[in-house]
Amino acid sequence: xxxxxxxxxxxxxxxxxxxxxxxxxxxxxRKGFEVPLIPTIRGAVEQLLTKxxxxxxxxxxxxxxxxxxxxxxKFGRQDLTDHTFTNRVPYLQELFEAxxxxxxxxxxxxxxxxxxxFIEFGNFIEDAKDRNEEGVVIRVGSTKYLPGKPNSxxxxxxxxxxxxxxxxxxxxxxxxxxxxLELKDDTTNEWVSVGNTTxxxxxxxxxEGDIVEVEYLYAYPGGSLYQPVFKGPRTDVGxxxxxxxxxxxxxxx
Numbered sequence: 001x002x003x004x005x006x007x008x009x010x011x012x013x014x015x016x017x018x019x020x021x022x023x024x025x026x027x028x029x030r031k032g033f034e035v036p037l038i039p040t041i042r043g044a045v046e047q048l049l050t051k052x053x054x055x056x057x058x059x060x061x062x063x064x065x066x067x068x069x070x071x072x073x074k075f076g077r078q079d080l081t082d083h084t085f086t087n088r089v090p091y092l093q094e095l096f097e098a099x100x101x102x103x104x105x106x107x108x109x110x111x112x113x114x115x116x117x118f119i120e121f122g123n124f125i126e127d128a129k130d131r132n133e134e135g136v137v138i139r140v141g142s143t144k145y146l147p148g149k150p151n152s153x154x155x156x157x158x159x160x161x162x163x164x165x166x167x168x169x170x171x172x173x174x175x176x177x178x179x180x181l182e183l184k185d186d187t188t189n190e191w192v193s194v195g196n197t198t199x200x201x202x203x204x205x206x207x208e209g210d211i212v213e214v215e216y217l218y219a220y221p222g223g224s225l226y227q228p229v230f231k232g233p234r235t236d237v238g239x240x241x242x243x244x245x246x247x248x249x250x251x252x253x
Contacts, residue, residue: 003086003141005112006124009158010061010068011134011217011226017067019056022049027062032147041067044106051098058095069095070110070137073145085112085155086141112139125159132251134217135160162215163248165225166234166241167194169210179206181214181225183244192244195224206233211242219247226250 016028017037025045027037037045045067049056057074060067073081075091089112096109115121128136136159143155170180170193178198182191197214199205206212211234216225225247234241 004121005085005089005114005139005141006121007070007110007112007137007139008128008133009135009137009160010063010070010110012061012063012068015060015062015067017045017056017058017060019045019049019054022046022054025049037067038065040065040106044102044104047102047104048095048099048107051101052095056095066106066108068108068110071145081145084142084144085139088145114141129161132218132248133161160217162217162229163219164213164215164231165194165219165246166237167212167214168239168242169206169208169212171208172205177201177205179208179212179230181212181228183242183247184239186243186245192222193224194219194244194247195228197225197228197230199230203230204233211235211237211239218250221249 014030015035016032018026018028020026023046025037025042027035029035053076055074055076057072058069059071059073060069069092071085072088072091072095073079075094078091080088080091092109092111096111099107099109113124115124125136138157138159140155146156165183167181167183168191170182170191172179173196177200178196180196181194183194184190185192213231213234214225215229215231217227219225
């Protein structure tokens with residue numbers, strides 16, 4: 001309970017967008033360097049300006065073919081960087097309502113959710129897990145805007161979700177401290193490579209054919225595990241546990 005807000009943690013690239021006027025739209029990366037916006041996204045932003053304010057600065061996540069806005073720093077002549085997050089939320093709501101008028105697939109807004117109890121707080125997290133999201137962002141409403149990547153303290157906290165998979169070691173890398181991982185396709189009975197994972201110096205290096213446990217955020221169908229972390233050998237299960245059906249896939253794939 002209290003002045004707490006929740007949002008989805010997105011796994012794209014941080015993208016600030018500065019709009020000085022219609023036709024004057026600039027994208028920036030996490031370090032503040034200018035980066036181009038693809039034409040479809042740029043067009044959607046320009047449409048949004050016609051429905052809200054031609055002067056706008058917001059923070060978003062670039063998901064490749066669309067942006068998801070999660071914070072706002074300027075609306076018209078109003079500089080919001082000195083406002084608390086709670087006081088910035090109504091401006092996000094204005095953008096949300098303006099965006100609903102253009103219905104663009106290239107722009108979305110992650111409206112913050114304010115739980116009224118620990119039960120609602122927990123339900124939001126469980127719902128995000130069910131959607132196979134990367135995690136949840138927890139914001140303290142009294143916090144003012146912080147540029148860059150304030151993922152440790154500063155009133156903004158990121159809760160990442162992790163999955164776990166039992167894999168078979170496909171090979172040892174000849175020049176790196178890593179191994180290839182594979183899983184058995186339940187339908188074809190063929191072994192499928194699912195990427196590599198680093199073996200750290202304090203960990204026992206597995207041999208080819210060993211069964212191991214790996215943490216990851218999500219998987220791509222027919223591809224690799226995203227952000228795999230080697231946990232150790234599995235001596236309590238056999239090769240039958242290393243099946244591809246255990247994987248949790250990225251939403252929308």
